[in-house]
Amino acid sequence: MTEKLLLLVDGSSYLYRAYHALPDLRSPDGFPTGAIHGFIAMMKWLRERYPAEHAACVFDAKGPTFRDDWYPAYKAQRAPMPDPLRQQIEPIHEAVRLLGWPVLEVPGIEADDAIGTLARVAAASGHQVLISTGDKDLAQLVTPAVTLMNTMAKPPEVLDIAGVTAKFGVPPERIVDYLTLIGDTVDNVPGVEKVGPKTAAKWIAEHGSLDGVVAAADSIKGVAGENLRKALDWLPTGRKLITVVTDCDLTGHVPDWPALEALALREVDQAGLQDFYRRFGFKTWLREIEGGALGAAAPAAPGAAAAGAGAAAADPAPFPAGPPLPRDYETVTTWERLDAWMAQLQAAALVALDTETDSLDGMRARIVGISFATEPGRAAYVPLAHSYGDAPAQLPLDAVLDRLRPWLEDPARAKIGQNIKYDLHVFANHGITVRGYRHDTMLQSYVIEAHKPHSLESLAERHLGRRGLSYEDVCGKGANQIPFAQVDVARAAEYSGEDSEMTLHVHQALWPQIEADAKLRHVYEAIEMPVSTVLERIELHGVLIDSAVLARQSHELAERMVALEQEAYALAGQPFNMGSPKQIGEILFGKLGLPVKKKTATGAPSTDEEVLQELAADYPLPSKLLEHRSLAKLKGTYTDKLPLMVNPATGRVHTNYAQAVAVTGRLASNDPNLQNIPIRTPEGRRVREAFIAPPGHVLMSADYSQIELRIMAHISDDPALLRAFAEGIDVHKATASEVFGVPVEQVSSEQRRYAKVINFGLIYGMGAFGLASNLGIEQKAAKDYIDRYFARFAGVKRYMDDTRVAAKAQGYVETVFGRRLWLPEINSGNGPRRSGAERQAINAPMQGTAADLIKLAMIAVQQALDAEGRATRMVMQVHDELVLEVPAAELEWAREAIPRLMAGVAQLKVPLLAEVGVGANWDQAH
Template identity: 40%
Template sequence: MTRTSSFTGVPAATGWPARWSGSRRPCLTGDAGRAVNNSRGTCPTRRSGSGEDRQAPEVVAVPKALFIDGHSLAYRAFFALPDTLATAEGQPTNAVLGFAQMLLRIIEEEKPDFVAVAFDKGRPEFRLEEYAEYKAQRKPTPDKLKPQIPLIKEFLQALRAAVVEVEGYEGDDVLAALTDLARREGVEAVIVTGDRDALQLVRPGVRAVITVRGISETVTFDSRAVEEKYGVPPERLPDLKGLSGDQSDNLPGVPGVGPKTAVALLKRFGTLDDVLAHAAEVGSERLRRALEEHADDARMCRDLATIRHDVPFEKPPRLEDFRFTGWDEDRLADFLRRLELRSLLRRLGLAEKAAARGRLSPGRSSLVRGRRLVCTREELARAASVLSRAGRIALAVRLDGERPLEAWLKGVAVAADGLPETIYVPVLAGPSRGRPAAGGAGSDLFTGCAGDGPQAAGSPAVSFRDFAEFLGPVLTAAEPAKVAHGVKPFLVWLASRQEWPGRWAPVGADAAGPPVGGLALDTEIGAYLLDPSRSSYGLESLAREFVGEDVVLSPEPPEGWTPPAPGLDWAAERLCLEADITLALADPMRAELEDKDLDGLLEEMEMPLEEVLASMEFCGVGVDAEALKDMSRELGRRIDELASEIYGLAGEEFNINSPRQLGRILFDKLGLPAGRRTATGAYSTKAEVLEELAGSHEIVAKILEHRHLVKLKGTYTDGMAPLINPVTGRLHTVFKQTVTATGRLSSAEPNLQNIPVREEVGRRIRRVFVPAEGCLLLAGDYSQIELRVMAHLSGDPALVEAFRRGEDIHQRTASEVFGVPMDEVTPELRSRAKAVNFGIIYGQTEFGLSRSLGISREEAAAYIRSYLDRYTGVRAYVERVVAEARRCGYVTTLFNRRRYLPELDSSNRTKRQFAERAARNTPIQGTAADIIKMAMVRIWREMRDRGLRARMILQVHDELVFEVPEVEVDVLAAMVRDRMEGVVSLDVPLKVDMKLGPNWCEMRRHTGSSDARAS
């Protein structure tokens, strides 16, 4: 599955159907006559606005009807957007806005000829007469939703979309009757609903679009997709519910019969009636008795779950009654203006018409604020006074520069609860240019400070010294609470300024405390926790998703934009908008985090960690620049030697880095067996292709080495040199907190995670990372943490006991899997067992394991089978976690971090298998990541509180690296080991290896004795 993009907009002018004329949508018809939506691929698929085209033998133009379950979409919209969205008079509008956005997006994507929206009307008496408890457990309609249903119907009237309702019947009954009408007329029908009961209506020529999450994510089902998902064809879904029940509709079903058993029975016998008629043939005595005793209950549940097609319309409907001809511009503009739905007015190109027909009220929109330009000391003082009394403030800053410590600060915007205006301070300050401080860990990196930047003639600007004097105390104080979006670079920048009152100094020092105090929420991190797989955490998309506002944050001003006040250009206005959006996001995002039990992860781990990472980026790590240059020259010489050898073996010179030229040499000239080709028909020369050819010709190994060394030289020895800060002489790598789907940290500029430490060249790269004078590098590395986490999560007794006894787990696995005594395990067997251990964690297939070990797939399959047969707890865990992920759509870590896996429902086998592997390994990898994050926060805080001069400087995989004065080595080593091993209590002990050395390569095991500090 692919994720749905947010509502992407519609043509500015009205009359969509006119725009569609001449471009009738094709309906692809397969051999079996199964209708599939154009350009969507096989269903179910999450909508993304694009997809892979299916090849079809015939393309036939078919009209299309769109039938919508109005109440279902209204409920989805109401709970997807915050109920604080309202007009100036207090009229709630969140359901109206969300409903409109969903419907317009679907209409724009499907381009229907006919549109009808069905609503429930009255009580479904015929169902209640049969079963009084039908849907009895459902909560009443929320008070804030009730008044919005008539407004939604009014919106539909303005849209000229037919509203259909029949007294005593539910919306899906009406949809069934309308779908039958469309099929009789030879019209393709698309049902849009959040109620999966409607899947029973799916037939050839009938698709169902099911809303999944928020207002933008849907899954599309055709007949085959329904059967793939539920195990039975659409028409058998009521039978399935008759047996297994349906909690959402309060249908009991047959006790003890779940969906799996129900599917098996239906596949064996046919219909529900067939199952009940053959109950005596069921093998299980318990199941046979349940079917016989609850046969009437099963039939009742089936009948209640069956959607009625015989709806008694007052007047028989005609399909032509639902023809969609476009909206009524005037009526729709008036409606949207009255409800202050400005984003829709802009999207539909009706803003000017609405303004002409009636002046827009500013309303209560959290994004509509005035602007206050603050330029003088007096204005700064007043702003500080006002902001210090606010309940919460949102901060947005403009830093221009590739790296925080080398950036210019060019403006700060602050929005606050209760303030009608957003404050903009045109502060201008460059990076600190003082000389680097001596003394290494514990010293300020900057002893001087840059002057304020040049001021353009006629432009107001505030000196950073004045900004720090007045607003510094407000921003560093614990109150008011602060919210920001992606604030870490600003924390790093502030820490370099001597004038700033907070720079992570030890408790009791003059600059004690963080650069920004009371930081309650970084909305980028909040959005990441809610969905770590989303492609963007930009404020524009978050504003649409959480507050239903459409904002423009482009580098250039939108057409027709005029400054709201003198001295405010578009850059200033954009910054103010960022502050406005961030403040508006705080409440709905916090509510969703709490609803999903992610608020603890935010408050106790991710927000404190952001401060830790900022301090690590600020400290940086020392680099031996001369050694780096020497290594670069040496690598260059070796690369040149390899190139000469390759040319000699090839018999000519060519561009080794050109896949096309390399393919010609290897496969055309040297005649090596060609593997797969690229999409353009060229030979593939990817690493995995060349590795398979390594034994065919000596040139291949040299090409692989050449390619590897070129990459290392470009990324590290050459790539790191320009990243060394000219003032500090250190490398300030960037730690990324919102990149990986598992919760692991990543790094960039440079990426220190990918240094190949098992190779000599990789170890030499590590050797250039050195401590400051008088310091050493100390590292704490979790031993086999992911295997320990797997032992805890699976509860496998053999694994748990092995870790408790302190055994070599790879040796133990080799003994168990290969059936040899522990003392007879060879290094080769241990290596294979290690590959199996980690292969299980990463969901490695038999093919992947066979490649990594250089063995046959049959042998690899036997290893995996033997492992799972021996470690039955691991097998049960793997099956359990995948099943749970399919049930709820996501997996969690031990600390409740979530990862959504929509691809589990994909009809694409490759995507589905990837999601299954992710379901297995994410709880393990994510829990390990959470553990080291918690350890980082606790160790960092204790170092600060104890006034240690040591600094945490790197986190790579399961390793923490510190720069520590020699006099603090033993104290810090003991503390780090204790905190890392004791950060969480698992069923198995956590073990940390401590190492110490003069650089990141030459590190020896540290036990606490003085001689361990020798290099």
């Protein structure tokens, strides 16, 4: 369950598979299209199934790589690419780009190395990484953050750590050793003669690693032992060839490297695809775009699509397409027609409302036009600020808003929208507080199926079999995109009117599903809808920033960086460029003779963070380099950049809280991301000093204490956990007391640390391997700790077992409040995928319930503030914490009321506890 995903496709590994699946498929003019077809089917399926922030399709570039220099016979036996496949390479690249994917080819390195580098950088920045590949070599990249999927297997095969171990008999960190022993015939890398997968796995299990096998070579008997001894001189080269390089310099190939923003998935180019499908004869996909197959669903699993069972690449629509809906969209340009529509709005039971604006940022947007709908198929568009050469006469904006204001601000007039928070901001920019919103189709979808896309376009296709105009259809895209004010009024009326009436139409499909389920209705009506308006108010108010504090911090960071440079020069015995990996390498490994830990793709000694951390344990200069890098990142990302995001009119930053993104129900903050401010270093924590209270106020931080462990105690009903929380005992000490068999008062700090890792690790599905890695102990010892934990906390074990059974039976799990979290893979025939879903089943109710609780807290606090006419304002929500701006006169009230309100939003089997801190700035409030 993750909020950030990088999706990487190993394009080169799929070319031949896609080609051989449909070798005889050709366009009407005879051009080969089998590989193109298979590739498109896979890319469409991946994007629908795994919505991601960032992605790339990576291909091998033409020409030799550094491995050819190491071993001239590398891949020498490969036959030339068949001409029919070679002809399809460029069209495949074109199709992938039209589908919105960045395409990456890096001369001099293989696709595997680019993928490995991207995966490492993404994982380090907090992403989960899914690599779609058929290449077993990439199994060495698998970590808790990196998973492989072979999309052309039937069914698609997913390999996490457990899956790699089950498939190959060795864990991911031993895949290189395993492959070195068996060799790679595809790449012409010899292994040990007559040593296959079983023998390699057996040797590694017995001796721990390839180095262990080599050390024991003289004791290994039989022909295999003889062959091993013959290969000893070769094995280091073989291992070098097989190891995926993960520190390639992608500068010039990924803009702003190592940032990942250039790899953001783009919108699908529907017009470009339409031309492409027509050129290559893909009639089914062409009909989808042109509307001949309304509502085409997600593409079939690519393994099936590429198997040649037919030319169609898409499953039937989940809702069959009926006859086209009659459409009656009126453009309102006279007071008479506006008054006629106003009468309809007053009489309607529910009105869909949509704004067209001059900006996608709701807090800065101004209205260009407004549309209404009272029934599907029928709508009105009121153009108000279209400005182009021959634009028709339009009603005056301010006068129309004055006419609409009583209806907009009347809470008794029921309204509906798609993403109402945006429109609330837009109307607020014009001095109007819209009341009476009863429904939001985006939130309805989020409550029913959080794991799927929630755009109006997606909802209409998925639930109605309808396709509508996109923003790009009317405004264009890229550098040629025009402001909405320059869109032809007739075209704007078609687009905006459709948005309004389609919103009503989608509501008719979604609302009955929510209305029929009491739990879903509670989540929708008691949590998601009310918190949406609370978030709008928090965003609009913003949080005050002291840019001078950030400027001083930037100056101090710069001074410290200069001092570090001088210290580094003294240790090196000469000045050098601390931003140059080449010069750093020359100093560390040439002049100072430090041991080389690994090499870059070009064969130079690596100076990446992992290497420097390892060297810093024994040598002083690498430590200085690491500190310098850390401060440079902090300065560039936060202390320099955050002041640029301050609204000059308010002196505040106004973040956006994305409500329908995380499948667990958690909020996501962006522009700026206030939930990602670094707090692990003193310098990072100081950034919070710049978040200040205005004169006469203080900032208050109110944070739920150990919320997920309390939720675990509640849902597991474990007596020992319930007792610890009921008696106010330190839960980590209580756990240590049970696991280590000592009285609570005798628990050592080290035992408490172990218990804390166990407590949180089990919540997140950590097994013995992960626990051993976190604690730096043997895997057997970690397993013993887990066994002891479950023996003492039998209720937790019972909860985990029962949850797996329930999830398999119903296909989803729920939070305490009824939020539904679907698990599509819970009954998968693929063991690793099923295991992953089981871990999600255990963790999701806790993450989701914590998300529900903080949302309920926000609602309760805002209601209390409004009811009592308080001047206190919520200014931020960060994870399980609320930050409030409190006038000095209300501080005594807030100290008592805020934690009480937060603790009172739900009655669990253990007490909820919210702790508060107060200060002139956010840091002091902690």
